[in-house]
Amino acid sequence: MSASRKGEAAGLREVTRLIGHYRGAAPGSMLICVAGLHGNEPAGIIALQRVFDWLDATRPAFRGECIGLVGSVSAAARGVRFIDEDINRLWFADRIDAIRAGTLDGQEAKEQEELLEHILDALDRSAEPASLLDLHTTSGSAAPFAIIGDSPRNRALAEHIPVPVVLGLVGEIAGTLTDYAHTMGAATLAFEGGRHDDPGSVDRHEAAVLAALGAAGNLIEGDSPQVEAARLTLTRASTAIPRFLDVRYRHEIDEADGFSMRPGFASFQAVEAGQLLARDRHGDIVAPVGGRVLLPLYQSLGTDGFFIVQPV
Ligand SMILES: [Zn+2]
Known part of the structure; x- marks a missing residue:
């Protein structure tokens, strides 16, 4: 890995599909975190590396399981949004059938196949309803916000992540990973942490993951000052914006x-x-x-x- 690789200055370590995997002693639900579905958005990957470092180092009281995945390893390694196709517009049932049948070629098909395998395995392993958090950043400046498809389970997840929630985008943008994972039974939320190159975006993603660990019951808020601090970070970053927008x-x-x-x-x-x-x-x-x-x-x-x- 060359020292001048894009993102390294911002703290991005070597990019591998599985960023981390943590399982608590007590049973509980599965939280799947995906970052770098767009390869020019390293903030979520760095944030997940930090969260798994923290879990491994401190081993807090933890129920269930959490995995962190890179969406597109090849695009993230090159620091580009995608190689041939936007992998966050490709989660359609017929395409997924073709990928599982091995009849599709191309870099994004390979990326999608590996990611799909990890996600389906995780959903299979989860005894309780799973959640999926998809981490993104934007080209323009933004307070952090969440994008959800409007369902009771997604709203319940969003309740624990105190940022503005945008409804109706899911209907405008077809073929997203969150949309697909929701059809597979997971509560899903896409989190936009801020501008691509803003160091604060890493902090906000880290806060969103910790808040989601609280939402999924992996970390219990009362037992974990980190969850409470994360919720405060998110609340402060998005004051004066309505909670739900369409x-x-x-x-x-x-x-x-x-x-x-x-x-x-x-x-x-x-x-x-x-x-x-x-x-x-x-x-x-x-x-x-x-x-x-x-x-x-x-x-x-x-x-x-x-x-x-x-x-x-
Ligand atoms: Zn993105």
Whole structure:
């Protein structure tokens, strides 16, 4: 591994599929944490390395099991979002059948096959309903937030992770890992920790994992000051933003559009209807409705220019 490899300066160790695995003496539920599904988002991987280091070193009272997985090892090693295809848009039943039958080629098919195997094994092993936390970062600045499909089990998980929760994105973006794992019976939540290169994103991901260990009952909040501290970190990082928001508009783009977001927008920034947000080859792009802008695109790869959300 070369010393100049991307991410190393930020504390990223060698990237392997299984970041860590921890099992407590008492029975309990399974928490599956995935990071680096997009390879240019190392913060979640570093955070999971830290959490497993802490578990191994301190061996706290723990029920059940937790595993940490890298979504795309090859993309993470190169520090790129993906090699050929966005692996977080590929979790469709027919594709998964093809992968399990070994009839699909390509780097992402290989990555997806290995990741799928770990996840299905973990779900199989879990005597109680499992949870899956998927860690991401964004190209623009953002307070931490969660994305869930609206179901009682996902909401119950989100209750323990005190950040704004965006509903309705799951319906806009098809083929996500969280969507698939939910159909396999897990409570799922995607956590957006902040900007890709913000060191604080690592801290917020670490806090989200600890809060999820509390939510899953692996660590009991009263027994673990770390869980309480994590919840406080998350609460403080996202004050003054409504707890539940819904997507009101999605600006979909393709490469030919030449989409360019106006500089300076951060997720959850308030915008008014008619406000200039971006430009493309057709001209100005204004907000069609008022609300708060979400996930403004400041990188070249992606299919969504921005979203507008409003409080539920
Ligand atoms: Zn991502």
